[in-house]
Amino acid sequence: MSGQSDGEDTGGAYRGYRDTAQVDMPMAPPRPTGPLTMRGARIVTPNPAHAAAAGEPPVPGPRTVAEPAIPLPAAGSMPVSQIWTVERHLDEILAAVPEPHPIELAVLDAQGLLCAEEVASQRALPAFDQAALDGYAVRAEDVVGASPHVPVELAVVGESVAGAGAPSSIGPGLALKVAAGSMLPAGADAVVPTVWTDQGAARVAVQAGPPAGSYVRRTGDDVAPGDAAVQVGTPIGPAQISLLAAVGRERVLVRPRPRIAVLCAGPELVDVGTVPAPGQVVDVNSYALAAAARDAGAEAYRSGILPSDQRRLTEVLESQLLRSDLVLIAGTFASEGFDMVQEALAELGDMRFRQVTMYPGPAQGFGRLGRDEVPVICIPGEPVAALVAFEVFVRPAIRLMLGKRQLFRRTVQAIAAQQLLSPLGYRQYLHGTVMRHPDGGYVVEPVGDGTEALLARMARANCLIVIDEDVTEVAAGGLVTVMPLLLGG
Amino acid sequence: MSGQSDGEDTGGAYRGYRDTAQVDMPMAPPRPTGPLTMRGARIVTPNPAHAAAAGEPPVPGPRTVAEPAIPLPAAGSMPVSQIWTVERHLDEILAAVPEPHPIELAVLDAQGLLCAEEVASQRALPAFDQAALDGYAVRAEDVVGASPHVPVELAVVGESVAGAGAPSSIGPGLALKVAAGSMLPAGADAVVPTVWTDQGAARVAVQAGPPAGSYVRRTGDDVAPGDAAVQVGTPIGPAQISLLAAVGRERVLVRPRPRIAVLCAGPELVDVGTVPAPGQVVDVNSYALAAAARDAGAEAYRSGILPSDQRRLTEVLESQLLRSDLVLIAGTFASEGFDMVQEALAELGDMRFRQVTMYPGPAQGFGRLGRDEVPVICIPGEPVAALVAFEVFVRPAIRLMLGKRQLFRRTVQAIAAQQLLSPLGYRQYLHGTVMRHPDGGYVVEPVGDGTEALLARMARANCLIVIDEDVTEVAAGGLVTVMPLLLGG
Structure with a gap:
């Protein structure tokens, strides 16, 4: 795969939420740079230039801004070597995901996928000279100078029937009635559209004389034999399917x-069909993540809760590695300590768990396991953090495997309807509701305060609010980056 | 269905390509009104105000503007009763499409569909008081006043294990190590986050005293028993699936x-597996339209070419009416005359063919046929016109049946890279390529001249350019409405 980093690049070869060149993406205005605090934190205010010019101290002070809401180790005080940013983790994943081998599918099943071959046409399109419009096939020289006042009369020798094999022919002074797409008779070199005639049946009065070639589709005008009809990397949609069928392709x-x-993974998990006992929690992640993976374009298998028996656990992991291009595991993993799942994973290859400077869900893991070095992404077990991690790390990986050029969702800049706090050194993702502002632009408000795993609130959100690592506070009225989460289909 | 017109409304209860309130839709600038010509045609110039003020005659004159490119009956000269606009035809279709009966699906299969029931939770979420973060469960009163300089020491009585059923308890001076999501011990009323402690195992030094209730998720905080978890009309995505699983729903x-x-339909058609003889054409429409219908959210069955035997033709039509919510037929139909397919349709109910003031493909048909009055939409057989008609009439009908609030694709205003001509009185749809302009906004150019059915060119397009009925010319640099055709997924 081209354009990939070596996985060590913290500069963000793939930026997690940057603007893309998608055609339907509104152009985002430049984000204002708020005043810097003593610890390097940036505060986004409605009028940052004013606040900076006036020399006002940032309020509230950076020491207490975000910690009360989200207590996290202060990333700003970590040694640089220990800081594992969202971009660094994402780069590592994207550099490691494989490019699945192309497969042949029936054209209808290929919809939404990228063509992996150069489809050269064996045929000409159109396959024969034909009328481009309903009208009368004529010899252009016969109707030169025709006008509504001085029409030219021609004898109509018949009608070209669609699908008829043997072409008819016309001579001087004759016309053949033709429908769009029907074969042009030999001798004719133009079609006079019906509306420029008296629509006669035995004789027709032609009121305009189009030049030779008018309203005629010539053999091979659209595609000549040997032309590439669909090229490698083209997304296959209805128009491409139309073209593939036209050149005779049933499969691609x-x-x-x-x-x-x-x-x-988690000892507390029970399947959705079970009523949870005290302390137990229903497995929602395998459902939600399988749905999210399908929405991103993957063929997702919901394999459910990992067994707690050590031998069966390893068996399940091994069988999933054999049949998958990527394995996604949601669970509560220790960044240093080991639990049973982490031990089983470690036996299968180099699996690394780390604290990524993001919130929610800093505990993330990645490795390439098994004989085929299948990428395995571990994300937090808490359902809100799991879906955030999916958006940030898994969806771009799926899109890269699909060959899509745009790995990331488009973003917009929106006005924060209320103050937003964020821990210094962490990129915070908050579920929110974004709306169009009557005066233009967008307004966003969070659906929670970022500290609670509230599924009902998350279900009301239509976007993720993204607050940069160096921002500790977005004042009400300040601009913030928003990633709308719209469903495909 | 609410909000529908009675089908006689030519005012356009559903506007074919108007702005919608979709969150990701860029706000479109108001379209400039060009100078009116003598026949009421509007010409969109780069600077219409200037041209109007200067009293310049519109160039080229309306008489010859568009007719050479696309000869059509002059809609402006028809009696008003005979004018059948795009909006009028669309209104008739949308007023007639049925609302399919709700069905129960496994939650994963419900993705992308609209919930048709009020899902009330039988359970509380969370089901028990739990820690919201990794840390130490404490009695808030024990740690009042704790600070980094004056920490409070507590004895750690153990660790709360996820999934453990029997809650432990703590008394004064004691703490329990807890992980996010694990059960809060009896007696505790707050969690001290790990980063505010020395992370001790037997004894822990607490450096901040959060008030009672801090970092604790109480039973039912998210969803109380009896609360509506997912409401009627909510689109089901990963977050809703998460919530449905959490309240114990496997089906919805x-x-x-x-x-x-x-x-x-068409005597010239052969299936894609057949090499066409002279005059024959491969059926591309049943493939392309089935793909487009799936992309719009339908369950599409490609039933292929209608038989030419009269009895079998009627049998096929009847069996399709029995198993479908909507039947879509692409073919070349006469607006007045009758062919075999039109006769067979007429025997099954009131099927109306008419010339809609649009280009390409003015010949459109609609009826409700069979015992169940199933809507049948007939669209042109020419493949480019067929996909245009699908976008204009069929996709909105599918989205209405799905219950979607936004029936229409969003549109943007783009700068025309070249002059565009259009017949007066007809709404013209041109396939085009829209790009972002480096200075902001969009630029669009057509992929053909609108007179030719070129599949290869259509396959390169990423939008439809929409030129209003009263516009005969858009000058290079003028603004024009563009409907990006992006694939879902």
Whole structure:
């Protein structure tokens, strides 16, 4: 795959939420740079220039801004070597995901996928000279100078029937009635559109004389034999399917949907069909993440809760590695200590868990396991953090495997309807509701305060609010980056 | 269905390409009104105000502007009763499409569909008091006044294990190590986050005293028993699936995908597996339209080419009416005369063919046929016109059956890179390529001249350019409405 970093690049070869060149993405205004605090934190105010010019102290002070809301180790005080940013973790994942081998599918099943072959046409399109419009096939020289006042009369020798094999022919002074797409008779070199005639049946009065070639589709005008009809990397939609069928293709080679196994881990988990006992929690992640993976374009298998028996756990992991292009596991993993799942993973390859400077869900893991070094992404088990991690790390990986050029959701800048606090050194993702402002632009408000795992609130959100690592506070009225989470289809 | 017109409304109860309130839709600037010509045609110039003020005659004159490119009956000269606009035809279709009965699906299969029931939770979420963060469960009164300089020491009585059923308890001076989501011990009323402690195992030094209730998720905070978890009309995405699983739902009642039979008609058609003889054409429409219908959210069945035997033709039509919510037929139909397919349709109910003031493909048909009055939409057989008609009439109908609030694709205003001509009185749809302009906004250019059915060119397009009925010319640099055609997924 081209354009990929070596996985060590903290500069963000793939930026997690940057603008893309998608055609439907509104152009985002430059984000204002707020005043810097003593610890390097940036505060986004409605009028940062004013606040800076006046020399006002940032309020509230950076020491207490965000910690009361979200207590996290102060990333700003960590040694640089220990800081593992969102971009660094994402770069590592994107550099490691494989490019699945192209497969041949029936054209209808190829929809939404990228063509993986150069489809050269064996045929000419159109396959024969034909009328481009309903009208009368004529010899252009016969109707030169025709006008509504001085029409030219021609004898109509018949009508070209669609699908008829043997072409008819016309001579001087003759016309053949033709429908759009029907074969042009030999001798004719133009079609006079019906509306420029008296629509006669035996004889027709032509009121305008189009030049030779008018309203005629010539053999091969659209596609000549040997022309590339659909090229490598073209997304296959209805128009491409139309063209593939026209050149006689029933099947086409495409970049396949990556097969993703979705698992979850945790002794507290029970399946959705079970009424949870005290302390137990229903497995929601394998459902939500399988849905999110399908929405991103993957073929997702919900494999459910990992067994607690050590031998069966390893068996399940191994069988998932064999049948998947990527394995996704949601669970509560220790960044240093080891639990049973982490031990089983470590036996299968180099699996690394780390604290990524993001909130929610800093505990993230990645490795390439098994004989085939299948990428395995571990994300937090808390359901809100799991879906955030999916958006940030897994969705771009799926889109890269699909061959999509745009890995990331588009973003917009929105006005914060209320003050937003964020821990210094962490990129915070808050679920929110973004609306269009009557005066233009967007307004966003969070659906929670970022400290609670509230599924009902998350279900009301339509976006993620993204607050940069160096921002500790966005004042009400300040601009903030928003990633709308719209469903495909 | 609410909000529908009675089908006789030419005012456009559903506007074919108007702005919608979708969150990701860029706000479109008001379209400039060009100078009116003698026949009421509007010409969109780069600087219409200037041209009007200077009293310049519109160039080129309206008489010859568009007719050479697209000869059509002059709609402006028709009696008003005979003018059948895009909006009028669309209104008739939208007023007639049924609302399919809700069906119950497994939650994962419900993705992208609208919930058709009020899902009340039988459970509280969370189901028990729990820690919101990793830390130490404490009695808030024990740690009042704690600070980094004056920490409070507590004895750690153990660790709360996720999934453990029997809650432990703590008394004065004691703390329990807890992980996010683990059960809060009896007696505790706050959690001290790990980063505010020395992370001790037997004894812990607490450096901040959060008030009672801090970092604790109480039973029912998210959803109380009896609360509506997911409401009627909510689109089901990963977050809703998460919530449905959490309240114990494996299945959910949804608005189903409408079942659409896709057929094509024409004696010239052969299936894609056949090498066409002279005069024959491969059926591309049943493939392309089935793909487009799936992309719009329907469950589309490609039923292929209608038989030419009269009895079998009627049998096929009847069986498709029985199994479909909507039948879509692409073919070349006469607006007045009758062919075999039109006769067969007429026997099944009131099927109306008419010339809609649009280009390409003015010949459109609609009726409700069979015992169940299933809507049948007939669209042109020419593949480019067929996909245009799908966008204009069929996609909104599918979205209405799905229950979607936004029936129409969003539009943007783009600068025309070249002059565009359009017949007076007709709404013209041109396939084009829209790009972002480096200075902001969009630039669009057509992929053809609008007179030719070129599949290869259509396959390069990423938008439809929409030129209003009263516009005959958009000058290079003028603004024009563009409908980006992006694939879902």
